[in-house]
Amino acid sequence: MRILIIEDEPDLQRSLAQALREEGYAVDAASDGESGLFNAETIDYDAIVLDIMLPKLDGWEVLRRLRTKKKTPVLMLTARDAMPDRVKGLDTGADDYVIKPFDLPEIFARLRALIRRSVNLAAPHLEVGGVTIDTAARRVSRGGRPIDLTAREYALLEYLILRRGEVVTRTQLYEHLFDENDETMSNLLDVHVSNVRKKLGAELIATRRGQGYTIE
């Protein structure tokens, strides 16, 4: 899962990015509206965290312009909790909003819910071939036994399971699992896939030669 943070306060941007990375997300960050909008338009993020008060282009404008092209889920960060501001945010096309100051667990939960809804999934629990995945707790178990996955491995599994039945290309996986700061070696993905197969059984992730991976 790849997330874009558009936030101009450097300390906030840094710590939010770090926290999300530690949650297993690939995170890009932008410090002003213009570069944020550019990123949002060029890369298919799974969700965008958007501050309202931004230099160059404010959050409303970024959202308005983005919505003419994409429906990436957007979580707005607002320092104003006045009702008209929240309504304006939702009406402009935001999917959710959080009022500053916020708690990290709340941001995490809202992002998970946004991503889940964006792939038309209501419940946080999923089960495929004896493997249960709890997207809320980020835990995976097989036959009732908890399985330990790294953050990247979990992200890979969740991304595939949320698109169950679809063939997910390698490019797509690279785009959503790694951010700008990752040194993406071409075989890194294969390493993660084989690790997941080792832990959860070889038959769970099927390889479509020349196309990508899928979970049936």
Next chain:
Amino acid sequence: MNLFHSIKWRLQIWHGLILVAVLASLGFTAYQLERNRQNRRLDDDLERLFPPLANAMHPPGDRPPPGEFPDEGPPPPRRAFHLNLPPNAAEWFAASDSNRYYYVIQSRDGHELARSTNAPAEGMFPPIPPTVSEGPNHRQPPPRMRTSGQVRELVHFLPPGDVIRVGCSTEWEARELTRTAWKLAGAGGVILLFGLAGGWWITARAIRPIHDISAAAVKISAGDFSQRIDMTEPESELGQITAVLNSTFARLESAFAEQRQFTSDAAHELRTPVSVMLTQTQTALQRERTAKEYRASLEACERAAQRMRRLITSLLELARLDAGQEHFRPAVCDLAEIVSDAVELVRPLAEPRRIKFHAKLAPSLVTVDAERFGRAVINLLTNAIQYNREDGEIWLTLETQNGLAILTVRDTGPGIAAEHLPHVFERFYRADPSRSDVTAHAGLGLAIAKSIVQANSGTIEAASSAGEGAAFTIRLPLCRD
């Protein structure tokens, strides 16, 4: 609402009472007039009936000539009484249900000489005293009307002392009078009802603007400051009150809006540093970190806390300035000294960006609170440093002109765009709404400077054309002596 405390009800009660009094006196007068009219008519009737009776008693020839009453000696002897009524007169006194006239004739010694059949029994009126004892000097008393119960009669003393009483039952008149009284009461009642209804309507109309005013006031006291009272008649007394109230409400509304905006801005300014501290600490605490990571988190927290401290100091300063001038300690001092002290204080801020100060300060004695005023100057200087370019310059001039000390602070920064210029002294106003610089001030510095200058009875203004730097000018009245 207690009825007796309501103006509407009190007006209505007074109006009702006055109406009742007027109607009652009118009714009473009408009743009296009617009764008098009846009595007069009866009296006329009785007067008309009396002569035939008198004549019948003393046929014309039998009467002593006028003016020849025997003044002395015993009265002439009584002749046998005989009443010779003309037929038409007799008819009047005939006993019948429809006939109500009667007569009674008494001799002077009190004997009853004649009476008509329908005359009421004696005892109804006090007996007429015999006139014999009064002697021959007795003068004929005038006919006298008297009423008892439902009978009115005329009493007439004849010269010899005989008494003729002609009477009439007033039963019918009494009934008529009662009917008239009821009619009057009914009419009065109807008029009273209409009067009360009209009074109610007029009072309600007169009071309605007060209701509107109080309804609006209630809403405003509940917090809806957008309320205004409808003004239908701006010229009337209530219209003038309404205008005054409306302008008061407008001032209240704008004062509250300002206050609300200020509070919301202040809260908003605090939210971002709090967010930084929360995310920093929550991230750091999620797992074990290296010393370097902890240090980075703590540094970020410190920056956020410093920012909050600056903000809180500024807010307190503003609150104190808003509260009034009781903390001000004005004294005569040289403004040039205050300014050069301020320059020394902010020089460390200017040096890293290699900004130079050029000061031309003429000594000017003014009466100000030196400490406070120094803060205003410092705020202007920090502003000039912050919005200056690297290697920029700050020009300070202080001169006296027309009894004013004029201090100008000019920088070589990008200047202030014309659309922002009118707002630079507003609280929390910043030309660029973002807060990309953590060290940036919250946009209170100039607002504080303005409050301080104004509290010291000075003025401050900003001038700039984009690209040519900004100039702030403070004008203070010079000390007289």
